[in-house]
Structure formats: structure tokens, C-alpha cells
Amino acid sequence: MTSDYEFLRKLLKESSGLDLSTDKQYLVESRLMPLARRAGLPGIAELVAKIKSGSDALTSDVVEAMTTNETFFFRDKLPFDHLREELLPALVQARAGRRSLRIWSAASSTGQEPYSIAMCVKEFAALAGWRIEIIATDLSQAVLEKSRAGIFSQFEVQRGLPIQMLVKYFAQVGELWQLNADIRAMVQHRQLNLLQDFSHLGTFDVIFCRNVMIYFDQDTKAGIFDRLARVLEPDGGLALGAAESVLGISDAFKPYPDRRGLYHPNPARAARAGAASAMKAVAAR
Structure with missing residues (x-):
């Protein structure tokens, strides 16, 4: 070498x-x-x-x-089924008092993932009138700029995007397709390195952190999982990529039953962390 x-x-x-x-x-x-x-x-x-x-x-x-930026609309399908069938119905009930949701697409690349999330939310009738924040972050400024524009080639829209959604949410511009302004406005873009502190983003109800952990070593993965757990609501959901898992790496999350690739914060881990914080506070007096 x-x-x-x-x-x-x-x-x-x-x-x-x-x-x-x-x-x-x-x-x-x-x-x-x-x-x-x-x-x-x-x-x-x-x-x-x-x-x-x-x-x-x-x-x-x-x-x-x-850094690989391979992505396409509704990639792997399953996480978006989990979003529609498991996460959004539960959160509609749990957040009925505040009528708002925050969703984070980490390693969002050229925008197909956060915009797929936005279209899922738009199609979910019970969320009409709610305040929805979708935060898209990536290490690369170049892919974030492409994502902001919301303009995709024929090849890009043919990869995973149902034809009815193309007709409903895109306008043809020459040989390209641009997402409608209302869908683009649902997504905020920020440059972010997952190795650095991201607590300033606030807390989220759903986090998609897919197809990025596979590039990290075990210690880096464990550290990121721990920090993700701190910014995810206790009843929120974490979606990972098809080749990714927290098992054997971190006890910060537990798998949803019968929902492959979907995790929620481990309440036992959170309770231990709370007890440790309380003991530190007592010791500091």
C-alpha cells in the first residue's frame, strides 16, 4: 500500500x-x-x-x-411503508395536542429521500394543517444545492417514483422534471458532518439515517447511534438502510417488532442515562 x-x-x-x-x-x-x-x-x-x-x-x-451519493426515490420501499403504516399513524395520535412533526433525513444526498418523505407526508390526509419540518442534511454542499433546486432527469424520476406521483408533484421543464414549489418548501437543507455535534438541530419524531453507517467503523457507528438517540423523541422512529443494524453495535435503540430496519430509543438505556445524570447532579452539590 x-x-x-x-x-x-x-x-x-x-x-x-x-x-x-x-x-x-x-x-x-x-x-x-x-x-x-x-x-x-x-x-x-x-x-x-x-x-x-x-x-x-x-x-x-x-x-x-x-463520499457516495447513490440515491433514488422511495429507495428500498420498506422504510417508506414503515413511515406510512407505523410511524405516521402513531404520531398523529401522540402529537394531536401540538399538531407538528419534525423529520430528519441525514445523508440526504441529491434530495430523493427527503422529497420522498415529503410526498408521503403530503399524501397522509390526517396531517393536513399540521406544521411539518423536514430537515435534509449532507456533508456535500454540491448535492445539497442540487437538492434545493428540486430538478431531476428523466432517468432519476424513473428510478422508484410512481408515475402518479410524477404527474401530481412534478412539472416538466424541457427534458427535466422539477418538483412543485409546495413540496420543495417542506424541506430545509443544511450542511452537516455526522461526525460532529448535531444537537443544535433540536429533537425529531422520525430520523432517516440510511446507507451511510456502512462506511464507518464500529466505534464511529456506536458514537453516532448514541447521539442520534439523544435527538430522537422517546416514541420516535429511526430508519436505517437495508444493510445496516444497531444490533451488536449499540444498545441505544431497540428494533420495532416485525418492522425490519426500524428502531426506537431503548427506554432502559434512557433510564440509565437519566439516573447517571441525577447522580452527577447530586455529587456536584
Whole structure:
């Protein structure tokens, strides 16, 4: 393994949490060679040298090029079924007094996930007149800008989006499709690194954190799960990707029965945390 590859592995781990194994050198070359050429550099070695010389902009471009932004509307279908059939009906009853919901799409990429959530909410008649906040966050500013625009290609809208929703919620603009303003207005976009503190976002009723944990090592996953548990309401739900699980990593969440990939905060863990806080407060007096 070359020293340049080891440098890039360390850089990506520290800046984004991406944990590249030793056999992924081909992936670095395929994604970073086009970036090197755009920067007028002949190869990866020169790219690394320029980063080492203090090019913050190039460092940011490397992280953006290496973090995967594969996504499509209603990806994996199951989490959106859980949202419609399990989470929203329960939350409509539990939040009837305040008539508001907050939903977070972490690692939201180019917007297909938060906008799929927005369309689910829009279709849910019992939520008419409620205040709905959907927060979409991603490490990459470029994908957030694309998401804000809400403009998608024919290929993108054909991936997972039911035709009736395309007709109902999109307008054709030449060969592209733009989401209607009312759906776009339901989603707020913010740049965020999941490795950093996100308590300032406030608390949520539902969190979608899908297809991002697979890139982190076990300790990083455990830390993020712990912090997610702190910003999720006790009766809220956490949706993970099809290849992800909290089991064997953290006791901060428990699986919903018969709802694969859906979790709720572990009340026993929360009770222990509360007791520990109370003991600290007593000791500090």
C-alpha cells in the first residue's frame, strides 16, 4: 500500500468518517483521477502533494468525490411503508395536542429521500394543517444545492417514483422534471458532518439515517447511534438502510417488532442515562 493511499485513507477517516479498507485503492484512483485532471495535475501523487501543501478547497473536493451519493426515490420501499403504516399513524395520535412533526433525513444526498418523505407526508390526509419540518442534511454542499433546486432527469424520476406521483408533484421543464414549489418548501437543507455535534438541530419524531453507517467503523457507528438517540423523541422512529443494524453495535435503540430496519430509543438505556445524570447532579452539590 502506497504512502499516498495511506494519507488519503487517514484524511477521509478524519474528515468524513469514511473507513476505506486496504483493498480499495482502485476506488480512490477511479474517483480521484478525474478530480486531479480538472485541477491540472497529472496524477494522484501530485494531488496528495497539493493537499499536503495546504489546499483546503482540494481537500473538500476529495471528500466530496469519495463520499457516495447513490440515491433514488422511495429507495428500498420498506422504510417508506414503515413511515406510512407505523410511524405516521402513531404520531398523529401522540402529537394531536401540538399538531407538528419534525423529520430528519441525514445523508440526504441529491434530495430523493427527503422529497420522498415529503410526498408521503403530503399524501397522509390526517396531517393536513399540521406544521411539518423536514430537515435534509449532507456533508456535500454540491448535492445539497442540487437538492434545493428540486430538478431531476428523466432517468432519476424513473428510478422508484410512481408515475402518479410524477404527474401530481412534478412539472416538466424541457427534458427535466422539477418538483412543485409546495413540496420543495417542506424541506430545509443544511450542511452537516455526522461526525460532529448535531444537537443544535433540536429533537425529531422520525430520523432517516440510511446507507451511510456502512462506511464507518464500529466505534464511529456506536458514537453516532448514541447521539442520534439523544435527538430522537422517546416514541420516535429511526430508519436505517437495508444493510445496516444497531444490533451488536449499540444498545441505544431497540428494533420495532416485525418492522425490519426500524428502531426506537431503548427506554432502559434512557433510564440509565437519566439516573447517571441525577447522580452527577447530586455529587456536584
